[in-house]
Structure formats: structure tokens, C-alpha cells
């Protein structure tokens with residue numbers, strides 16, 4: 510599991526996907542409600558597209574996610 514600054518998380522995420530190495534990352538997002546209501550902690554999923562945006566709530570689904578599942 511990886512914890513640290515966002516640029517490092519992005520770099521390690523990219524490397525883990527390229528090398529097919531399982532990796533989990535702990536995201537630190539600002540949280541307004543902590544209940545899944547305000548969307549302040551929303552992070553795009555890897556499957557998100559312009560036509561079909563999809564998000565995880567870090568407060569409810571995280572803070573730890575599989576690196577390949579989030580788009581940071």
C-alpha cells in the first residue's frame with residue numbers, strides 16, 4: 510500500500526499498471542461531510558469517461574483503493 514504526495518502516487522500508479530504489479534493507494538482528499546453527501550471527496554474512477562462520468566467517494570469507499578481502479 511502506498512501513501513504520500515499526489516505526484517508520487519500518480520507515478521507509482523502508472524508504473525504499477527505498466528508492470529502489472531498489484532498496488533493499493535491511500536488517498537487524502539478534503540472531506541466536507543464524511544457521509545457521501547457533499548461530493549467533496551469525489552475521485553474519478555479509471556472507467557470514467559466524458560459521456561459516463563463515474564466517481565468514488567473517498568469518505569465511503571476509501572481511503573484505500575486499488576491503484577488501477579482510480580484515475581488520479
Ligand code: FES
Nearest residue numbers: 543545546548568
Ligand atoms: S466528504 Fe462529503 S461526500 Fe465524501
